[in-house]
Amino acid sequence: xxxxxxxxxxxxxxxxxxxxxxxxxxxxxxxxxxxxxxxxxxxxxxxxxxxxxxxxxxxxxxxxxxxxxxxxxxxxxxxxxxxxxxxxxxxxxxxxxxxxxxxxxxxxxxxxxxxxxxxxxxxxxxxxxxxxxxxxxxxxxxxxxxxxxxxxxxxxxxxxxxxxxxxxxxxxxxxxxxxxxxxxxxxxxxxxxxxxxxxxxxxxxxxxxxxxxxxxxxxxxxxxxxxxxxxxxxxxxxxxxxxxxxxxxxxxxxxxxxxxxxxxxxxxxxxxxxxxxxxxxxxxxxxxxxxxxxxxx
Amino acid sequence: xxxxxxxxxxxxxxxxxxxxxxxxxxxxxxxxxxxxxxxxxxxxxxxxxxxxxxxxxxxxxxxxxxxxxxxxxxxxxxxxxxxxxxxxxxxxxxxxxxxxxxxxxxxxxxxxxxxxxxxxxxxxxxxxxxxxxxxxxxxxxxxxxxxxxxxxxxxxxxxxxxxxxxxxxxxxxxxxxxxxxxxxxxxxxxxxxxxxxxxxxxxxxxxxxxxxxxxxxxxxxxxxxxxxxxxxxxxxxxxxxxxxxxxxxxxxxxxxxxxxxxxxxxxxxxxxxxxxxxxxxxxxxxxxxxxxxxxxxxxxxxxxxxxxxxxxxxxxxxxxxxxxxxxxxxx
Numbered sequence: 001x002x003x004x005x006x007x008x009x010x011x012x013x014x015x016x017x018x019x020x021x022x023x024x025x026x027x028x029x030x031x032x033x034x035x036x037x038x039x040x041x042x043x044x045x046x047x048x049x050x051x052x053x054x055x056x057x058x059x060x061x062x063x064x065x066x067x068x069x070x071x072x073x074x075x076x077x078x079x080x081x082x083x084x085x086x087x088x089x090x091x092x093x094x095x096x097x098x099x100x101x102x103x104x105x106x107x108x109x110x111x112x113x114x115x116x117x118x119x120x121x122x123x124x125x126x127x128x129x130x131x132x133x134x135x136x137x138x139x140x141x142x143x144x145x146x147x148x149x150x151x152x153x154x155x156x157x158x159x160x161x162x163x164x165x166x167x168x169x170x171x172x173x174x175x176x177x178x179x180x181x182x183x184x185x186x187x188x189x190x191x192x193x194x195x196x197x198x199x200x201x202x203x204x205x206x207x208x209x210x211x212x213x214x215x216x217x218x219x220x221x222x223x224x225x226x227x228x229x230x231x232x233x234x235x236x237x238x239x240x241x242x243x244x245x246x247x248x249x250x251x252x253x254x255x256x257x258x259x260x261x262x263x264x265x266x267x268x269x270x271x272x273x274x275x276x277x278x279x280x281x282x283x284x285x286x287x288x289x290x291x292x293x294x295x296x297x
Numbered sequence: 298x299x300x301x302x303x304x305x306x307x308x309x310x311x312x313x314x315x316x317x318x319x320x321x322x323x324x325x326x327x328x329x330x331x332x333x334x335x336x337x338x339x340x341x342x343x344x345x346x347x348x349x350x351x352x353x354x355x356x357x358x359x360x361x362x363x364x365x366x367x368x369x370x371x372x373x374x375x376x377x378x379x380x381x382x383x384x385x386x387x388x389x390x391x392x393x394x395x396x397x398x399x400x401x402x403x404x405x406x407x408x409x410x411x412x413x414x415x416x417x418x419x420x421x422x423x424x425x426x427x428x429x430x431x432x433x434x435x436x437x438x439x440x441x442x443x444x445x446x447x448x449x450x451x452x453x454x455x456x457x458x459x460x461x462x463x464x465x466x467x468x469x470x471x472x473x474x475x476x477x478x479x480x481x482x483x484x485x486x487x488x489x490x491x492x493x494x495x496x497x498x499x500x501x502x503x504x505x506x507x508x509x510x511x512x513x514x515x516x517x518x519x520x521x522x523x524x525x526x527x528x529x530x531x532x533x534x535x536x537x538x539x540x541x542x543x544x545x546x547x548x549x550x551x552x553x554x555x556x557x558x559x560x561x562x563x564x565x566x567x568x569x570x571x572x573x574x575x576x577x578x579x580x581x582x583x584x585x586x587x588x589x590x591x592x593x594x595x596x597x598x599x600x601x602x603x604x605x606x607x608x609x610x611x612x613x614x615x616x617x618x619x620x621x622x623x624x625x626x627x628x
Binding site: 139141142143144145146147148150151152154155157227231234235238239240241251254257258261262265268269271272273275276279280282283284 | 312315316319320323324326327436437439440441442443444445446448449451452456552553556557560561571572575576583586587590591594595598
């Protein structure tokens with residue numbers, strides 16, 4: 001059982017960083033019994049719908065500048081005022097939701113692909129494969145990922161597809177660990193042996209018979225991962241190494257906010273608030289799902 | 298146990314070297330590489346550029362450049378000179394280290410004291426109003442972008458209420474004083490501590506709840522000990538060490554948070570040094586900060602891991618399978 005050791009304390013560190021499994025929402029069992037999770041889901045759907053329908057709803061062009069009304073105060077025409085280039089903050093806020101969520105979604109997809117693959121390899125084959133994956137997981141958990149992420153994003157030269165690539169590429173470890181821990185006990189199960197006896201290949205056994213068992217846990221890890229990815233993207237974009245203007249994200253809308261916070265406080269506060277409530281909602285939905293799907297781990 | 302420690306320590310150097318190679322490669326992947334910045338920013342002729350490349354050693358093949366850098370670092374801790382200012386990078390980092398350590402130390406103390414207290418109260422008064430409040434605070438803390446919290450706190454406490462300065466480490470021009478210093482420290486330290494406070498309070502809560510369910514606590518209660526003694530002498534002692542190990546491992550993660558916090562608050566520390574270096578394509582500086590902070594992070598990780606193994610025989614070689622994470626759970 002030596003190979004368990006490599007995960008050792010880091011396994012626990014991961015669970016300390018990830019949102020706690022023991023957060024109480026309300027009493028009760030299923031997802032819909034958690035009021036916090038239900039409200040959160042409604043909020044997410046609302047933000048999603050408004051973002052997707054943005055071109056139909058918004059009276060202003062996303063990037064239309066008007067140098068005659070720079071940093072204007074909120075008015076009927078500009079509900080949240082204008083930014084330092086005279087662009088309508090509300091319009092950009094709504095469009096930013098699209099990009100922030102799209103980048104988070106792609107990051108999570110990439111993280112899941114890597115995490116599920118490596119977790120499945122480690123959990124199914126065990127032995128040397130497990131050891132090798134453990135070393136890689138350990139490596140990624142023990143390096144200053146954010147600094148290297150910043151360097152990588154800056155080397156990417158501001159191309160938008162680089163951002164989910166670097167975020168996804170550095171946030172798959174928790175998924176890998178969860179998938180591995182679910183698959184390991186399954187190896188000894190009768191249905192796996194039966195499939196093997198029936199001549200099923202390794203890939204088929206893993207994909208058809210074992211991974212479905214890990215699906216609930218993967219869904220939860222994706223939900224929580226979405227919030228994490230959104231936070232990382234916003235930090236990268238805020239520092240100027242993530243998604244580049246004129247494409248708006250909630251993070252890069254704040255890039256110059258601290259310079260103009262005196263003149264235009266709303267423009268500095270609202271985009272960050274959107275990140276906050278969206279991430280909060282995803283964390284609560286993740287918790288609701290965890291309880292509904294009865295995921296012990 | 299000794300083998301475990303040796304294995305952890307032996308891994309430090311190869312990982313740092315690997316990180317330096319990856320960072321070096323990434324920096325040179327950037328469009329144009331280091332010299333690209335020079336050609337874009339200044340009006341220089343081709344021959345000037347070639348001369349500068351030669352001076353900086355950028356005309357050599359990449360592996361050679363890396364090995365030359367590595368040799369200097371390895372032999373005399375020379376991280377090269379900053380492209381932007383010509384100063385030795387090692388000196389720049391040493392100059393900035395006190396400010397960073399001060400900020401990290403203050404945030405750390407704040408997060409530890411508040412986080413552990415909140416965790417203990419939550420576990421003891423499980424599902425009570427305070428537990429629910431603290432749960433909300435910690436989910437909120439983990440869902441909040443650090444830079445946004447920094448902006449909002451500057452807006453509220455500095456611009457609106459005028460209570461605290463909005464940035465810097467001391468008032469420029471004013472005589473240096475302890476109180477002035479402290480006033481500058483309050484906002485960045487609080488902002489930086491939020492994430493850690495959130496995660497440590499939940500971790501403490503989970504560990505303590507796990508301990509309270511343990512057989513030894515039932516025995517202690519059966520002996521008729523007071524609830525206070527049971528919680529503090531028995532349960533908390535068992536929960537404290539894993540919490541401590543996790544906290545130690547996360548000290549260097551404060552550094553990551555410091556990049557953002559120091560940038561927003563114009564705090565003259567290593568995080569801001571890194572950010573400015575990256576923004577100005579000052580590669581020796583970026584590489585130096587990444588390598589030194591990686592080294593610190595990995596050393597602290599190793600210490601945390603070793604402490605953990607010392608506390609919990611289940612993860613030392615020869616022991617039973619790792620059951621560490623189940624003990625932290627609160628189903």
